[in-house]
Amino acid sequence: MPHASMMRSAMHRHPVTIIAILGLCLLATGCGQTPPAYFRPNMVEATKQRLTPDQEKQVATVLLAMFGTPDEPVCMPETGLDEAKLRLAAGPVRSDIVGRKNGLYREHCAHCHGVTGDALGPTAAFLNPYPRDYRPGVFKFKSTERADKPTHTDLVRLLHNGVPGTSMPSFALLPSAQVEALAEYVKYLSIRGETELTLMRAFFELDDEAQGKLPETREFLVDETLTPIAEKWKAAADAQIQVPPMPADIDLVASIAKGKELFYGDKANCVKCHGVTGLGDGQANDYDDWNKAIVEIGKEISSGSAKARETSTSGMSPDELSEHRAQLAWIEKFGRVLDGDALEPRTIPPRNLRHGIYRGGRRPLDLYYRIHAGINGAPMPAAKGTVPPEEIWHIVNYIRSLPYELDGELGADKPMLAKDRF
Amino acid sequence: MNRLSGIFWSLLFLAVPVLGVATFAIAPAIDVWLPKDVSEHGPAIDGLFYFILALTGVVFIATEVLLFWFLWKYDAANGDRPATYIHGSHTLEVVWTIIPAATLLFLAIYQMNTWADVKMRRPAMAPSVEVVARQFEWRLRYPGRDGTLGTPDDLFLVNDLHVPVDEDFLVQLKSMDVLHSFFLPNLRIKQDAVPGMKIRVWFKATETGQFDIVCAELCGWGHYKMKGRVTVESREDFDQWLESQYARQNATQPEADPSTAVARTE
Numbered sequence: 001m002p003h004a005s006m007m008r009s010a011m012h013r014h015p016v017t018i019i020a021i022l023g024l025c026l027l028a029t030g031c032g033q034t035p036p037a038y039f040r041p042n043m044v045e046a047t048k049q050r051l052t053p054d055q056e057k058q059v060a061t062v063l064l065a066m067f068g069t070p071d072e073p074v075c076m077p078e079t080g081l082d083e084a085k086l087r088l089a090a091g092p093v094r095s096d097i098v099g100r101k102n103g104l105y106r107e108h109c110a111h112c113h114g115v116t117g118d119a120l121g122p123t124a125a126f127l128n129p130y131p132r133d134y135r136p137g138v139f140k141f142k143s144t145e146r147a148d149k150p151t152h153t154d155l156v157r158l159l160h161n162g163v164p165g166t167s168m169p170s171f172a173l174l175p176s177a178q179v180e181a182l183a184e185y186v187k188y189l190s191i192r193g194e195t196e197l198t199l200m201r202a203f204f205e206l207d208d209e210a211q212g213k214l215p216e217t218r219e220f221l222v223d224e225t226l227t228p229i230a231e232k233w234k235a236a237a238d239a240q241i242q243v244p245p246m247p248a249d250i251d252l253v254a255s256i257a258k259g260k261e262l263f264y265g266d267k268a269n270c271v272k273c274h275g276v277t278g279l280g281d282g283q284a285n286d287y288d289d290w291n292k293a294i295v296e297i298g299k300e301i302s303s304g305s306a307k308a309r310e311t312s313t314s315g316m317s318p319d320e321l322s323e324h325r326a327q328l329a330w331i332e333k334f335g336r337v338l339d340g341d342a343l344e345p346r347t348i349p350p351r352n353l354r355h356g357i358y359r360g361g362r363r364p365l366d367l368y369y370r371i372h373a374g375i376n377g378a379p380m381p382a383a384k385g386t387v388p389p390e391e392i393w394h395i396v397n398y399i400r401s402l403p404y405e406l407d408g409e410l411g412a413d414k415p416m417l418a419k420d421r422f
Numbered sequence: 423m424n425r426l427s428g429i430f431w432s433l434l435f436l437a438v439p440v441l442g443v444a445t446f447a448i449a450p451a452i453d454v455w456l457p458k459d460v461s462e463h464g465p466a467i468d469g470l471f472y473f474i475l476a477l478t479g480v481v482f483i484a485t486e487v488l489l490f491w492f493l494w495k496y497d498a499a500n501g502d503r504p505a506t507y508i509h510g511s512h513t514l515e516v517v518w519t520i521i522p523a524a525t526l527l528f529l530a531i532y533q534m535n536t537w538a539d540v541k542m543r544r545p546a547m548a549p550s551v552e553v554v555a556r557q558f559e560w561r562l563r564y565p566g567r568d569g570t571l572g573t574p575d576d577l578f579l580v581n582d583l584h585v586p587v588d589e590d591f592l593v594q595l596k597s598m599d600v601l602h603s604f605f606l607p608n609l610r611i612k613q614d615a616v617p618g619m620k621i622r623v624w625f626k627a628t629e630t631g632q633f634d635i636v637c638a639e640l641c642g643w644g645h646y647k648m649k650g651r652v653t654v655e656s657r658e659d660f661d662q663w664l665e666s667q668y669a670r671q672n673a674t675q676p677e678a679d680p681s682t683a684v685a686r687t688e
Contacts (some may be wrong), residue, residue: 123643143676160684162559162580169559169644170580172684173651179684246674362578363673393674404574 037070037092037106039063040116042135042193043341045200047334048297058214059199062221067192070106070115078222079191079230082184088177089185104178105185108171117189119290120341127167130343133290134186135193137229138377141360142236146373146382149236155183157361165357187233194229243368244389252397259398268371268387268395273350273379278402280352289377291345297338298345305331348378356403367396428497432490439486443479460629460654461609466536468610474529540610544622549594551583555602555615558644560635564664577667581650586660587630593623603638606652614639627654 046056068074071091075083088096093103101107106115114121117134124131132139141158142150150158159179162170171179202214202225214220263270263278275282287295308328313321351359360366360375371392374382383392449455459468552563552571559580566575571594585591595604597615604623605612608631613623635650655663 157684164561164580167557173581173649176684240676243675363671365673365675368674400574404572 037115039067039070039192040114040118040120040341042118042196042200043337044294044297045197047330047337049200049203050330051200051203052212055203055212055214058216059196062199062214062216063192063196066195066221066226067188073185073188075188076222076226078227079188080234081188081191085181085184086188088181101178104182108174109182109186112167117186117193120343125343128346129166129348130290130346131168133193134190135197136289136377137190137194137232138289139190140375140377141366141370142376143241143365143369144236144239144373145241145384146376148239149233151236151240152183152187154236155186156180159183161361163359164362165355165359191226191229191233195226198225198229241369241372243365243372244393246364246393250393250397255394255397256401258391259394259396259401262387262391262395263398267391268383270395274353275350278353280350282350284349285347286379287345288348288379291348294338294342294345297334297342301331301334301338350379353399353402354405364393364396364400367399368392371395425497425499428493428499432493432497435493436486436490439483439490442486443483446475446479457607459608459610460627460631460633461611462626462628463536463540464610466539470533470536473532477525545590545592545624547590547592549622550585550591552594552596553583553604553615554596554598555604555637555641556598557600557642558637558648560604560648560650561598564667567668577664577671579667581635583635583650583652584660584663585627585652585654586657587627587654589657590624590626595621595623600641601639602641602648605636605638606633607636608633609652612638630654630656 041056041060046059051059066074066076073083073086073090075081075086088100088102089105091103091106093101093107096102110121111123112121112127112131113119113134114124119131119133121131137149139150139154141163142148142154144150144154156179158168159171159174159182161172162168171182174182199214199221203212206212206214262268263274264276271282273282273286274280304327308324308331311324313324316324356362358366358370360370370380371383371387372389373384374380383395387395456468456471459465548565548569549571550565552565554561554563560583562579562581562583563571564577564579565571566573566577568575593604595613595615596619597617600617602615603612604615606625609625609627611623611625613621615621632651632653635652637645637648639645641648
């Protein structure tokens with residue numbers, strides 16, 4: 001093997017040179033450090049509101065002062081959050097001076113929910129359903145009325161159970177102090193996200209005197225913007241849905257039969273979405289709020305760009321021309337923002353009730369909450385007002401029997417012909 | 423090659439068996455040895471492990487010492503005696519084939535009973551729990567008060583397996599997506615969860631305590647943290663725990679005290 005022996009003799013004759021070259025290659029790879037984590041601005045909203053770069057910078061500066069950074073959170077007393085818990089959850093993974101683990105959010109949550117809580121973490125695009133974006137302040141599975149925030153217990157319970165049927169895992173084995181810290185940090189990210197949205201939308205309301213700048217007064221930023229958001233979170237604990245007790249001696253068979261009537265009836269009209277077989281095949285083209293926002297922006301962009309292409313620029317005044325060009329630039333910018341800062345929108349299929357997998361929890365109580373208040377952010381409507389509470393319990397009992405309905409009636413081993421299903 | 427170089431290389435090769443034996447000797451003292459065993463069949467499995475360790479250990483030390491001795495004694499710096507070339511020794515080859523073959527055959531037969539106990543002699547009982555492995559958690563389904571899996575009174579949990587002590591426990595293992603492996607180090611149980619298969623795993627725990635469930639088959643990005651917990655407790659505690667989980671699962675009212683909303687299990 002002439003090549004091998006050539007190399008060996010070369011190494012014998014010029015060992016220093018060879019080592020020097022290898023050493024140089026090693027150094028050339030560099031000794032970099034990871035840049036510190038930063039909060040990503042809500043570019044979709046900023047572009048939707050047609051903010052100028054100066055306006056975007058003002059929002060970022062204000063948020064920095066009010067909420068800090070992912071490594072150093074600022075906890076204003078108006079938020080009602082516990083600063084010690086935030087410190088436990090924030091920052092990179094490390095041990096603090098008493099040996100407790102810090103950086104819990106970065107370790108457990110950030111890779112899906114993102115450092116900013118915007119559901120744009122590295123793994124988010126691969127998940128179905130997408131992880132929750134906290135910034136609009138909308139949460140699906142809770143014990144409060146539809147438009148209210150979840151209680152602290154709701155968040156802790158969700159972390160404890162996970163969300164079955166999705167990629168959200170159960171954190172039941174984490175010490176409760178860590179779960180509490182994570183729930184607090186989720187609230188922090190949600191309050192921050194909602195504050196950012198409110199500030200960005202406030203530019204539209206400014207009068208000409210403000211010259212496109214938000215007032216940087218305590219009155220505007222804290223009393224008028226932050227406090228109403230934080231108050232909604234604080235009010236959640238007292239806004240739990242009052243659930244009438246299910247009678248202990250309830251005749252389950254009769255209740256299930258009544259529930260079936262209601263399921264197929266016009267009052268609750270469950271079959272419209274969940275399908276006449278409960279398989280979730282009633283309809284398939286609706287979106288949840290997070291995806292709907294992106295779909296509508298997409299429609300606006302495509303109709304706007306179609307119109308812009310059809311508009312002939314001949315005969316336009318200089319003002320009209322610059323406006324036309326600005327519109328084209330905005331459409332192009334929005335396209336780029338959607339590429340980088342938004343996930344591909346997906347429809348939300350109605351739940352297949354035959355699986356026995358309930359995302360928000362499988363207790364009869366959880367199902368009662370879902371039917372009574374609907375699901376905030378999703379097309380599931382609230383039955384409150386149309387269906388009286390005792391009847392909601394009948395529907396709950398029917399739903400709980402659905403995964404087992406085939407056992408006995410049709411026989412689990414006998415396939416059902418498609419034509420016999422309806 | 424002078425005498426010093428010969429000494430250096432011989433001693434270097436001697437360091438291998440010395441350090442090898444030393445690491446095994448100190449391992450139990452620094453807690454990097456076998457995990458604590460709390461299962462009934464554990465001693466049999468550990469016994470097989472020690473037997474093979476002893477056997478291979480003796481052969482290892484013998485061959486390595488011999489290697490060192492030949493390096494030391496027949497170093498070229500010691501003398502100019504030329505090497506002798508032989509055409510091989512048929513006797514030697516037969517001896518060093520027959521002895522290992524016989525040893526392996528002995529081991530194969532010696533371990534059969536233990537294997538059968540752990541993997542083949544299933545206790546005649548209904549499954550105590552159905553474990554469905556999923557990326558990246560262990561979904562548990564207890565059969566409930568009626569003792570039958572697949573009925574409306576089943577109890578659903580995640581990652582938190584409870585086992586009554588000193589009782590046969592039968593697990594029905596399935597996978598929801600990809601290959602996982604149900605590994606209970608302290609119970610000497612390891613069984614791949616194969617998608618499409620329903621595999622039975624059984625054991626009897628002999629001591630109470632909390633131990634790990636870990637995934638032992640690479641299943642994706644979350645494999646490293648696919649951890650669960652198995653709690654071995656007395657029958658009374660187990661029944662009490664089951665009842666509290668029933669109450670939780672069938673709740674029709676929120677807890678009066680929100681701080682008791684989720685089980686503090688640490």
